[in-house]
Amino acid sequence: MEVVRRLAMSHEVHVFAHEWAFDGSEPITFHKIPRVCHKPAWVNQLFFSYFCRNAVGQGFDVVHSFEKVPTFDVMTVQSPCFKSPHLKGVGLWQQRLDWARTALSPRKFAWRWLEARQFADDGVRMIVAVSEKVQRNVQDCYGLSDDYFRLAYTGVDVPKIERVYSLPEVESIRAQLGVSPDDVVVLFVGTEFKRKGLDALLEGLALAPRERFKLLIAGGGGGKLEYYKSLTDKMKLSVEVRFLGLVQDIERIYPIADMYILPTLADPCPLAPLEAMAAGVATIMSASEYNGSAELVRNGEALLLSDPHDSQEIAAALMKLTDRRVRSEMAEKGRQLVRQFTWDKTAADTLSAYRAVMQRKGVKGQPSMERSGVSCGV
Numbered sequence: 001m002e003v004v005r006r007l008a009m010s011h012e013v014h015v016f017a018h019e020w021a022f023d024g025s026e027p028i029t030f031h032k033i034p035r036v037c038h039k040p041a042w043v044n045q046l047f048f049s050y051f052c053r054n055a056v057g058q059g060f061d062v063v064h065s066f067e068k069v070p071t072f073d074v075m076t077v078q079s080p081c082f083k084s085p086h087l088k089g090v091g092l093w094q095q096r097l098d099w100a101r102t103a104l105s106p107r108k109f110a111w112r113w114l115e116a117r118q119f120a121d122d123g124v125r126m127i128v129a130v131s132e133k134v135q136r137n138v139q140d141c142y143g144l145s146d147d148y149f150r151l152a153y154t155g156v157d158v159p160k161i162e163r164v165y166s167l168p169e170v171e172s173i174r175a176q177l178g179v180s181p182d183d184v185v186v187l188f189v190g191t192e193f194k195r196k197g198l199d200a201l202l203e204g205l206a207l208a209p210r211e212r213f214k215l216l217i218a219g220g221g222g223g224k225l226e227y228y229k230s231l232t233d234k235m236k237l238s239v240e241v242r243f244l245g246l247v248q249d250i251e252r253i254y255p256i257a258d259m260y261i262l263p264t265l266a267d268p269c270p271l272a273p274l275e276a277m278a279a280g281v282a283t284i285m286s287a288s289e290y291n292g293s294a295e296l297v298r299n300g301e302a303l304l305l306s307d308p309h310d311s312q313e314i315a316a317a318l319m320k321l322t323d324r325r326v327r328s329e330m331a332e333k334g335r336q337l338v339r340q341f342t343w344d345k346t347a348a349d350t351l352s353a354y355r356a357v358m359q360r361k362g363v364k365g366q367p368s369m370e371r372s373g374v375s376c377g378v
Contacts, residue, residue, distance in 0.1 A: 006347035042110040070117035073357045076128040081141040082111040126353040130269040131292025150353040155343030165255040183214040187257035189272040192222040197263030204314025218247040254279035263308035277334030282327040301337040
């Protein structure tokens with residue numbers, strides 16, 4: 001939505017989706033794609049793809065997809081491929097076994113079919129990857145050259161995040177959450193707790209001097225909230241841990257944290273670490289092998305975990321940031337870094353992919369008002 005809003009300021013933009021909730025002032029035209037069914041997801045995706053292909057037609061200069069549909073000129077890829085890149089390195093019989101399993105599963109067959117059509121080498125399309133990690137995954141699976149790709153990292157709404165809270169405001173919010181002024185507050189933001197590395201984080205917290213920390217966990221848990229509450233009790237961490245559930249105004253929570261941590265096990269380009277850095281919070285996150293956002297960190301703007309499974313490394317990172325001076329220096333470096341990664345830059349990088357596609361199509365020049373069709377499933 002942030003990219004579409006910015007493109008709509010100087011281009012004609014149409015959005016094709018099941019649903020579209022938008023209250024901005026930009027002139028965006030919405031086209032409703034009928035939803036045949038909610039579940040199973042793969043059936044809904046096939047119908048969505050079919051209806052989008054017919055709805056988009058030939059009336060646009062650029063068709064940009066954020067979904068698994070084969071009809072597009074530019075596609076933003078925000079997640080790993082359904083096809084495993086490891087199949088390239090296995091024997092012929094193992095590959096045949098994988099195809100047999102796929103053929104016997106309508107769900108797997110549908111996703112693989114859609115994905116194969118998406119990444120077909122037609123010499124024209126452009127793929128916008130949200131990180132080098134995502135680009136490498138696509139290339140490992142489908143062998144596309146670098147010429148097919150543009151990078152457009154997730155942007156950060158810096159002005160919104162940078163609001164400065166007074167000390168009384170910070171203490172008031174802390175009190176509402178059961179946190180004292182002297183507590184070292186560690187913030188974790190994520191919904192899929194297991195994939196985001198909460199297990200290792202809790203183990204790491206248990207290894208550190210517990211009286212020094214309060215861990216605030218913001219997120220729904222992906223259906224596992226009660227399990228993790230029970231796990232916290234078993235680990236005797238109930239005093240140190242607060243489960244906040246889903247938080248609508250997370251920008252209100254960042255300023256009360258002393259540090260932010262995301263020991264994610266697999267993330268294309270998570271937004272929360274960048275938001276935390278924009279808010280001036282010293283940040284710990286998984287290294288780029290696990291986390292696309294870490295590709296942006298160069299000179300100590302954040303503390304990177306070489307192995308997010310390692311609870312000892314997590315405990316050491318938490319203890320390192322108990323030093324106020326270290327926290328302050330890292331927080332300032334992080335804030336300066338993310339100022340370079342705005343949604344305006346993301347939109348500009350996306351627009352460069354549009355221009356490349358139009359050049360490949362042989363369009364002479366560019367019309368004063370480009371028509372862009374954006375397909376996105378909600």
